[in-house]
Amino acid sequence: MMEIVYGFIFGFLSSVGFGIITNNPRRTLIPSGLVGAIAWIVYIIVGWYNHGLIMPNLLGAVVIGVLGNLCAILVRAPVNIFYVPCLVSLVPGAILYDSMKNFALGKDSLAAYGFVKALTVGMSLAVGFIIAEAISNKIYPPLKRYLEKRLASK
Amino acid sequence: MGDISESDIVTLCGQVGTILLENGAETARVENTVEYVGRTANLPVVCHATMTGIFVSSERSATTRIFKVRVGDFNLQKVDEINTLSRQFSRNEITFEQLKKETKRVETDTPDFSWLVKCFGAGLVSMPPMLLFKATWGDLGLAFFVGVLGYVTSQIVAHHTKTPYIPVAIGSLVISVVAHILGIVGIANDANYIIISALMPLVPGVPMTNSLREIIEKNTISGIVRATDAIMAGISIGSGVIVGQIIIQSIFGG
Numbered sequence: 001m002m003e004i005v006y007g008f009i010f011g012f013l014s015s016v017g018f019g020i021i022t023n024n025p026r027r028t029l030i031p032s033g034l035v036g037a038i039a040w041i042v043y044i045i046v047g048w049y050n051h052g053l054i055m056p057n058l059l060g061a062v063v064i065g066v067l068g069n070l071c072a073i074l075v076r077a078p079v080n081i082f083y084v085p086c087l088v089s090l091v092p093g094a095i096l097y098d099s100m101k102n103f104a105l106g107k108d109s110l111a112a113y114g115f116v117k118a119l120t121v122g123m124s125l126a127v128g129f130i131i132a133e134a135i136s137n138k139i140y141p142p143l144k145r146y147l148e149k150r151l152a153s154k
Numbered sequence: 155m156g157d158i159s160e161s162d163i164v165t166l167c168g169q170v171g172t173i174l175l176e177n178g179a180e181t182a183r184v185e186n187t188v189e190y191v192g193r194t195a196n197l198p199v200v201c202h203a204t205m206t207g208i209f210v211s212s213e214r215s216a217t218t219r220i221f222k223v224r225v226g227d228f229n230l231q232k233v234d235e236i237n238t239l240s241r242q243f244s245r246n247e248i249t250f251e252q253l254k255k256e257t258k259r260v261e262t263d264t265p266d267f268s269w270l271v272k273c274f275g276a277g278l279v280s281m282p283p284m285l286l287f288k289a290t291w292g293d294l295g296l297a298f299f300v301g302v303l304g305y306v307t308s309q310i311v312a313h314h315t316k317t318p319y320i321p322v323a324i325g326s327l328v329i330s331v332v333a334h335i336l337g338i339v340g341i342a343n344d345a346n347y348i349i350i351s352a353l354m355p356l357v358p359g360v361p362m363t364n365s366l367r368e369i370i371e372k373n374t375i376s377g378i379v380r381a382t383d384a385i386m387a388g389i390s391i392g393s394g395v396i397v398g399q400i401i402i403q404s405i406f407g408g
Binding site: 003006007010011013014016017018019020021022023024025028040077078080081084087088089091092093094096097098099100101102103104105118119122123125126127129130 | 178179180183227228229230231232233234235237264266267271272274275276277278279281282283284286287305350353354355357358359360362363365366367369370384385388389391392393395396
């Protein structure tokens with residue numbers, strides 16, 4: 001339980017932090033932090049039931065994609081602005097660094113192993129996004145139309 | 155819109171695309187936006203965007219322009235502003251002249267977070283949730299400051315040199331040296347955890363994922379360019395860390 005609470009807090013903080021570094025528009029910082037935190041919780045919970053690399057990352061990316069598209073409609077910003085900061089805690093940066101360190105040390109087999117791992121994580125994230133786009137293309141157009149109608153009636 | 159020349163429109167389209175691409179938008183979005191702007195200005199254009207150049211061509215005549223692009227850091231504020239502008243333009247809320255002026259403004263000055271806030275952000279990224287229950291709390295707290303130090307170093311170096319990959323290498327060198335010193339002095343528990351978490355702002359994880367997304371969307375060239383870039387950045391970070399380790403070992407004899 002503690003894991004989820006701390007995970008939420010730190011996932012939020014690191015998404016907001018990366019949003020600051022990449023100069024996100026101010027109004028998108030809080031939503032992207034929330035999406036990042038929720039994605040991290042999903043990652044933890046899926047990780048309890050499935051110890052592989054693929055499922056937690058894939059479902060985390062699906063959550064980011066679906067919620068990110070929702071935020072993009074609500075806040076009116078390009079989706080990519082939400083993807084970049086939310087991804088930062090899932091992304092295979094540390095693995096890639098580790099593999100490249102082994103490469104520079106001359107430990108080739110460890111380097112190749114780490115690189116394949118990084119590619120696996122990256123691929124599952126990318127496939128997760130594709131799935132999320134397919135879902136949100138079906139779900140969100142009615143919502144968008146409703147919002148536009150409400151705006152027009154005001 | 156008869157008084158606007160064709161080359162004017164093509165040039166503006168190219169500028170819009172260049173700003174989008176340089177600051178971290180995907181190529182598919184760049185192409186869409188550029189073609190949208192062209193269509194609204196009453197000139198159907200074709201746009202082909204890769205990570206190193208944008209080609210914009212008018213469909214009516216042979217007017218074509220090529221723009222060279224150097225992809226740099228993310229600056230999503232610019233992407234957002236250009237997106238808003240092109241939407242307003244396509245709804246005819248602003249004129250072509252206004253769009254031109256605003257594009258120039260976005261290119262030269264956009265609101266940015268102050269230095270201190272950015273350092274704070276880098277510090278926050280340096281406490282990744284991935285290491286929460288592996289590293290000790292003290293190590294995570296130290297990683298906050300080491301991460302700020304590494305980020306500031308790489309930004310300062312980036313101001314002074316045009317050579318690519320040097321900023322991240324120097325930044326990770328500083329991180330490695332500081333973390334190992336902390337480990338030897340005995341303040342930190344495990345220098346390796348500090349290095350990994352402090353590297354988070356520098357490490358090319360997001361470009362790596364974006365490159366795979368582009369490859370899946372069949373923008374193969376841009377995807378491969380991004381992937382190579384990410385791998386090169388990874389190699390320079392790894393070498394920076396190792397050089398730092400060697401320096402510390404030869405000084406302290408560890």
